[in-house]
Amino acid sequence: xxxxxxxxxxxxxxxxxxxxxxxxxxxYAVLEVGHAPDEAYIDDxxxxxxxxxxxxxxxxxxxxxxxxxAGMICIARGYEYPDDWWIGLMLMDxxxxxxxxxxxxxxxxxxxxxxxxxxxLKLAVLDANPRAQKFWRREGFVHHRDAPATPESDGHDRVVxxxxx
Numbered sequence: 001x002x003x004x005x006x007x008x009x010x011x012x013x014x015x016x017x018x019x020x021x022x023x024x025x026x027x028y029a030v031l032e033v034g035h036a037p038d039e040a041y042i043d044d045x046x047x048x049x050x051x052x053x054x055x056x057x058x059x060x061x062x063x064x065x066x067x068x069x070a071g072m073i074c075i076a077r078g079y080e081y082p083d084d085w086w087i088g089l090m091l092m093d094x095x096x097x098x099x100x101x102x103x104x105x106x107x108x109x110x111x112x113x114x115x116x117x118x119x120x121l122k123l124a125v126l127d128a129n130p131r132a133q134k135f136w137r138r139e140g141f142v143h144h145r146d147a148p149a150t151p152e153s154d155g156h157d158r159v160v161x162x163x164x165x
Contacts, residue, residue, distance in 0.1 A: 004104045009060040009072065011046035017062065018042045021069050024093045031128060032156070045072070050079035050086060063092070063105050070096035073105060083119040085109075106139045114165050121165065124158040136161050 009018065022029055022037035022045075029037040047055045057078055063071035071092035079086040087109070092102060113121060124147055125133045141161035149155050 003065055004070070004101055004108075005064045005066070006061040006073070006105065006108060007064050009046075009062050011043075011060075014060075014062065015039075015042050015046070017069055018045060018072055021062075021072055021093060022091060024095070025071075025091050027094065028091060028129075032126065033154070045074055045089060048088070050076050050088075053079055058088075063090075063101065065096060065101065068096070069093070070101055071105070073109070075109070080122065081120070083117065085113050085118050085121050087121060087123040102135060103139065110163070110165065118165055121163040122160060124160045127157040127159060133159065133161075139163070 019037065019039065019042045022041060026036045029035070029041055033041065046058070046060060049055050049057055053076065057076050059075040059077060061073050061075075062069050063073060071090065073090040074088040076086040076088055078084065090102065090105065110121065121141070122144060123136065123141070125136060141163045144160040144162040147158040147160050149157050
């Protein structure tokens, strides 16, 4: 990926780096959870698995533009179907946004998913984040369904997007 690489992350080894990145990209965390990212936000990044799946389904990557950590991404394998991957979060440092890094990362994720025999990529975008919706649609993701807030949810309406591999 030219000067961009994806490097595996673990909670034990990379929690401090992930928190540092999340604090630099606090604009998204505040939009999502209503406050600046903290250790609980990072614990959630490393452990929050989709329903009926455990944390072992999660893949975590640092998005590196050497020597800097430009972002991070979490992917849940096998959600909603065994041959689906769900992109739970892609968080970019604002200093690295609008440089085609996100496009390079998603191109790499698509390539890896194809090599693994994955059929579909899916993700949910906050309705309150039109910039992210525009990015994902530009990457070829299309509307799958609406996911309105429920009394049990975090209060955010979302749109679920999909990309057929």
